[in-house]
Amino acid sequence: MNPLQRHYLVMLFTAALTLLSLLSPGLLHVASKPITPVRKSPVTLPFARRMNVTGGRDIFRMDQARAKSLKTVSSIHGAQSKEELKKSAAGAAFGVPSTNQGVDYIVEIEVGTPPTKYNLLVDTGSSNTWICCETTYNPSDTSFDTGNGVYVEYGSGVMTGEEYLDVLHLAPGLSITNQSIGVALVAVGFDGVDGLLGIGPQVLTYGNLFPDSTSFTPTVTDNLYDQGIIAKPFVGISFQPTNDAAESRNGELTFGGVDESKFVGEMNFVPLTQTLPAAYYVGIDQSVTYGSEKTMILNTTAGITDTGTTLLLLASDAVVVYQDLTGAVFDEDTGLLRITPAQFAKLESLFFTIGNETYEFTANAQIWPRALNSAIGGTSDFVYLVVSDIGTPSGYGLDFINGMVFLERFYTVYDTLGNQFGIARTAQTDAEVN
Ligand SMILES: *[C@@H]1O[C@H](CO)[C@@H](O)[C@H](O)[C@H]1NC(C)=O
């Protein structure tokens, strides 16, 4: 099945579900037994940032490798033996150092009985949840071995393991029963974290199990909604910018709604993009202009928002125009674009048009925190920019990735079922933190 066929399958599947729920509201959830009444208020988890950059272009390499893999929707894996998979995963060659994530955005959850704590990467660009590793996992009365293996490739790593159903505790008193969880036998490229919480669209799980390679795996969000724990399948993302190198727990992940206290003004909802491959992820259409002259650098095109990307990646031709306008040059040491302090004094805002609204991304938002220049192999003589090249020219169907540097300046909401994305300004949108 090629990506297009898969796309149609998903569209058909979604249409069938919509029809079914219209014809018979409630029918879809007959099988689920709500263990807790639907919560009126959303569930909120602390969301932390951890940095472990050693310089040498880590962040740029990691982000570009991820962009490349997101643009190539991974092949569907047929049934293979666990031994074979273990071998191929361990021997897999990646173009990036797989021992360093650079910047991780993580949540702490618990799995199993008795509960064991795991720090998981939060990823809107993939949709399998898994923990590492078999050594920390104790199957108990709440766990069910599905008999399936699981295999997922990422831009900078790969995991393979066994697929279990078990209880996942998101917050005190808030648990999901029978959540599918991969228990890693091999995880390459995930040092310093205990696995991954995949909260992207369910379609991305298709083909990741074996031998049952034609099923979808419900995400945490899907199960919260299907088990009647949350009222809406919303994921809200809030993160305050920080120039602290230590772990900063100043973010918040919200399931089931939005946290009104984390944004200001109106929440602007737009339909998700239809353009592939962006449509596989949290894809939107946007255009980007620069400065008071509103010079177009990226005309309306499809791309994604992504918690698994640190930087703001734009199509190569847009970056050329941006460099021309700002005087930025590529810095070999950090892999980022850099400008001089004098050029920074003249740096103007970028403007993102999403739906009918335009969002200002200030000069301060466009720079790497100066207090952390040495952490990425830079010096205090320069100002490094978080705007980087996605690696392909525009027209690819995935022409930008609004990574965490963007998500730190706005509150965003992702509604899987409603096929919509929401964005609002926050108290930190114009903050002078960097
Ligand atoms: C979890 O799934 C297993 C296998 O499908 C099933 O036997 C069990 O009843 C389920 N448990 C709950 C609490 O739904």
Ligand SMILES: *[C@@H]1O[C@H](CO)[C@@H](O)[C@H](O)[C@H]1NC(C)=O
């Ligand atoms: C940080 O990065 C170094 C070098 O890549 C690695 O050896 C170390 O395990 C990492 N530490 C954490 C906590 O991820």
Ligand SMILES: *[C@@H]1O[C@H](CO)[C@@H](O)[C@H](O)[C@H]1NC(C)=O
């Ligand atoms: C952007 O694209 C639209 C539609 O294709 C076109 O009308 C417009 O002229 C373009 N704008 C710029 C500045 O290129």
Ligand SMILES: *[C@@H]1O[C@H](CO)[C@@H](O)[C@H](O)[C@H]1NC(C)=O
């Ligand atoms: C943008 O404005 C037009 C005209 O008012 C309206 O029809 C359309 O629905 C709006 N789009 C969004 C995404 O809000």
